[in-house]
Amino acid sequence: MTATVAVVGGGYGGIAAAKALDDVADVVLVEPRDTFVHNVAALRGLVDPEWTDRIFFRYDELLGRGRVLHDRAVRVDSDAVTVGSGERIAADYIVLATGSGYPFPAKVDVDDSTSAKEKFRATYDALAQADNVLLLGAGPVGLELAGELKAAWADKTVTIVDPVDDLLSGIDFPDKLRAELRRQLHEMGIELLLGTSLRTEPPSEAGEIKTFTATTRSGREIVADIWFRCFGVRPITGYLAAELATARRANGHLDVTDELRLPGEQRVFAIGDITATPEAKTAKAAGQHAEVVATNIRTLIHGGDELTSYQPGPPSIALPLGPRGGASYTPDMGLLDAETTSQLKGADLMVDALHEMLGAPARNDR
Numbered sequence: 191m192t193a194t195v196a197v198v199g200g201g202y203g204g205i206a207a208a209k210a211l212d213d214v215a216d217v218v219l220v221e222p223r224d225t226f227v228h229n230v231a232a233l234r235g236l237v238d239p240e241w242t243d244r245i246f247f248r249y250d251e252l253l254g255r256g257r258v259l260h261d262r263a264v265r266v267d268s269d270a271v272t273v274g275s276g277e278r279i280a281a282d283y284i285v286l287a288t289g290s291g292y293p294f295p296a297k298v299d300v301d302d303s304t305s306a307k308e309k310f311r312a313t314y315d316a317l318a319q320a321d322n323v324l325l326l327g328a329g330p331v332g333l334e335l336a337g338e339l340k341a342a343w344a345d346k347t348v349t350i351v352d353p354v355d356d357l358l359s360g361i362d363f364p365d366k367l368r369a370e371l372r373r374q375l376h377e378m379g380i381e382l383l384l385g386t387s388l389r390t391e392p393p394s395e396a397g398e399i400k401t402f403t404a405t406t407r408s409g410r411e412i413v414a415d416i417w418f419r420c421f422g423v424r425p426i427t428g429y430l431a432a433e434l435a436t437a438r439r440a441n442g443h444l445d446v447t448d449e450l451r452l453p454g455e456q457r458v459f460a461i462g463d464i465t466a467t468p469e470a471k472t473a474k475a476a477g478q479h480a481e482v483v484a485t486n487i488r489t490l491i492h493g494g495d496e497l498t499s500y501q502p503g504p505p506s507i508a509l510p511l512g513p514r515g516g517a518s519y520t521p522d523m524g525l526l527d528a529e530t531t532s533q534l535k536g537a538d539l540m541v542d543a544l545h546e547m548l549g550a551p552a553r554n555d556r
């Protein structure tokens with residue numbers, strides 16, 4: 191009898207795990223979206239209409255034997271996944287890969303790609319009318335969005351406000367990376383207001399075109415026509431049945447063993463942004479988790495018991511500021527300049543790897 195593996199969530203980690211196990215198990219990938227969303231390229235997808243369609247990929251070509259069930263897991267027990275329709279998928283192994291939510295446009299908050307594309311286009315139209323853009327948050331998303339905005343519309347003013355005193359707070363990167371990013375942001379005319387926050391929330395919805403004046407706690411007035419929230423990542427793990435929910439921390443992350451199983455569970459694994467592994471949450475890490483988990487499930491299916499351990503990686507980042515700007519850092523290679531960053535990520539935003547796994551992007555259906 192072939193083992194059944196339920197993979198819950200078809201993001202970067204889930205598609206890698208599902209594909210890696212397709213030849214050895216009956217894989218059921220549970221994913222509510224009708225297309226994979228390549229959110230690594232979402233900010234370019236906002237400012238450049240040619241890119242909007244390129245971030246959506248159909249799941250049709252992912253699996254040869256397995257199936258994709260377009261529904262949301264509402265309950266996961268140690269031996270079954272129950273979805274919104276009420277269907278219960280009994281599984282020998284479960285891989286939790288439900289990732290994280292983040293305010294639009296960094297991540298998309300609707301499941302159907304037609305509505306998602308409409309949202310990108312409506313926000314693009316709003317942005318096109320705006321002269322002054324306010325971004326709240328100087329983490330990777332705020333900086334990358336600022337770079338994309340300036341690369342697309344050099345004449346707009348872009349201001350970033352963050353209560354912390356420096357860029358990329360809370361991540362163990364060397365000062366030279368921050369210094370290089372600050373230099374390029376300054377050169378692009380992006381204003382950084384750090385160590386302060388707005389006295390009151392903006393009066394409009396994020397992404398809505400409506401001129402307002404915001405005042406920072408340091409007394410600075412900022413006129414903005416539109417604003418975006420560039421903070422607030424949130425792991426999605428609310429569907430665990432009581433027996434599994436003991437793995438969940440207060441912030442929603444899941445404790446995992448070295449083999450990436452939930453503690454005390456033999457057949458339930460977790461990968462990607464939902465894990466509490468001590469490292470930055472990245473698509474790259476999610477893919478590496480998937481590799482380890484697929485190897486371990488394969489071993490268990492074949493009756494083995496020598497499982498592979500996951501080693502969290504050191505901090506590294508590729509942070510484009512538009513297609514040609516930005517900076518990167520890896521412990522091996524140190525600080526990498528704008529040109530190298532463009533080659534690593536900025537120019538093609540890593541779509542090639544996805545073409546290989548998922549085929550061509552889902553075309554524009556407007």
Ligand SMILES: Cc1cc2nc3c(=O)[nH]c(=O)nc-3n(C[C@H](O)[C@H](O)[C@H](O)COP(=O)(O)OP(=O)(O)OC[C@H]3O[C@@H](n4cnc5c(N)ncnc54)[C@H](O)[C@@H]3O)c2cc1C
Pocket residue numbers: 198199200201202203204220221222223227229230231232233261262263264287288289290291292296297331334426429461462463464471472473474475476508535
């Ligand atoms: C703007 C931006 C740029 C980034 N750039 C990079 C980069 O350059 N390099 C890098 O490595 N990382 C980057 N990241 C981080 C990267 O996107 C995340 O780490 C990655 O998405 C995590 O993958 P994941 O598989 O864990 O989850 P996700 O990609 O979040 O996928 C989770 C999937 O689970 C589905 N799901 C949710 N709930 C349920 C449920 N109840 N049932 C079934 N399915 C469910 C969702 O629909 C989604 O498809 C970037 C992030 C952002 C926001």
